[in-house]
Amino acid sequence: MRDVAIVGVSMIKFGRYPEKAVQELGAQAALLALKDAGVTMNDIELMASGNLYQASAMIGQRILKEIGQTGIPVINVSNACATGSTAFREAYVAVASGQYDAALAVGSEQMGKMGLLGGGGGGGISPEGIVGSGLMPAVFGQAGVEHMRKYGTTQEHFAKIAVKNHKHSMANPYAQYQIETSLEDVMNARVVAWPNTLYMCCPTGDGAAAAVLMSMEKAKQYTTKPIKVAASVLTSDPWTERDLTLPDVSTLTRNASKQAYEEAGLGADDLNVVELHDCFATAELLHYENLGLCADGEAGRMIDEGETSIGGRIPVAPSGGLLSKGHPLGATGVANICEVVWHLRGQAGARQVEGAKVGLAHVIGLGSACTINVLQA
C-alpha cells in the first residue's frame, strides 16, 4: 500500500434543506471539495458515495449527473452512521492500492424530520417499548449507565460533555445549532432517555461533505500542504458478552484504535485534535477511554478538568460535535474528516486548535461498524 493524501475537503452547513434533492446537497459539497483541491471532475478516477436513507437510489451516480458524468467507477456505500467514513475509506483503499491516483468521497443525507426514532414495526405489533428498547436513545442511555455502574460516573459528567460541545459550536458556522448551554440548562432539559436529556442528544438533519484523495506523489503536484492519511481502519463488532442484546460500542472502537495507532506508527499521546462519534453525550465519554485518550475509569475526571476543551490537553469535538453540528447520517463521517483537515491546515478559524499536527476522526455505526482515520499534516 502506498501513501495517500487528502488534497481537498468541504462540507455544507448542516441543517434542513427540504427544497433540495439529496444529490444536490452532495453535488454542492463535491464541487467545493474539488475547488479546494484545485481539480475538476475530469481529474477524478473513482468516486465513493455514502448515503443511508436512500441507499438503493444510486446517489453517487445522481451526484455525477449534477457535476460531471465522466463514466468513472462509482461505489455506493451504506454502513449505518459510519456510512460516510466507510465511503471515504473505499476511496482511500482505491488510491492506496495503486489502482487509482485520484478519488472523490462524498457523504450526503436528507433525513427530514424522521430522525433516529424511525417508525414502529412492520405488520403486527412491534416489541419496541414492550420488550425493552432497541432504539438509539435507550441503547446509548444504557451504555452510559454501564459506565456509571463500573466507575461511579454521574449524569453531571455526561452533561458537561454537552456543555463543552455546545460551547465549541459557537465558533463553527457549519454547525446546525450554535446555542451555548449552561450545566443547569443541560441537566434541567427534558429527559429523552435517562441519563441523556434533550441537549445531550444530537439533532437530526440534512447535509453533505466531500473529500478529494490522491496518491502522495500526485498530491504534491497540487498542494504544498497535503494531509497524509496515516491510518484508515474499519472494524465490525466482534463477539462480546452482551453485544447481541446491548450493542457494544466500545470493543470495536478499541480494536479500531489499536489497529489505527499501529498502522500510523503513532499513539494517542501524539494526537492534537479529535472528532469522535458523540451521537449522545454518554457516547463521547466512553470513547475517551476507547480511543486511549485516558486510562479506563478516567473519562469523568477528564471532562471535569477540561482536558477535552479547546485549549485543553487534547481537544475533542472542536466543531461542536454531532451534538451541535448535527448528524446527517451519511455525511457525518466525511464531515468529521473535513473538520480535522481544517485544523491540521490551520484553517479552522476561531475554533482552531493551535499547532495541530496529528488528528483523529472516529465514527460508529450501530449494528455495528467503526471507522478511525488518523490524519497527519
Added chain:
Amino acid sequence: MAEAESATAESKQLPILPFLRLGEKDGEDSYLFGSRCKSCGATYLGDRMACSKCCSTDPMDDVRLSDRGELHVFSIVHQSAPGVPTPYVAAIVDLPEGVSVRCNIEGVEPDPKNLEFGMPVEMYTEKVHTDDDGNEIIAFKFRPVNNN
C-alpha cells in the same frame, strides 16, 4: 391494552418474540429459551444456525432459561417512537445461564432511584395485544423480586 378476549379454537396465543416459549396446556409455564454452543459454551436467545463467538456450526443444545435474573443496566425512556407509551424502564437483564435479555422492568415507578444494579428480577408474561385474526400476543416482562 386491547380488550380482554379469550383465545378461541381458531385464534391462539402467539409469543411477541420467537425465544419466548408459551406453555402449551393450561398450567404449563411459559419461559424463555436459548441455545448453547457445544464447542465454546456461548449461550444465545432462541435458535441459532451457528455460533458467532467460535464459528462452530454443530447443532446447539436447547436451554431453558431461568425466570430470575439480575438487572445489569437500564435507561428511563421518556421519548420514543409514535404510539409507544412513556416513560418506562428499558433494561438489560443478565440470566444465570450466561445470556442477557432486553426487556421492560415493570412494577416500579420509572425513576433511577428505584433501580439498583444487580437487583433480582423475575419474568412474567402478559397479553399485550390482539391481532386482526383474534390471536393473543403474549409478551414477557420483568419485575423486581419481592424479597421474603
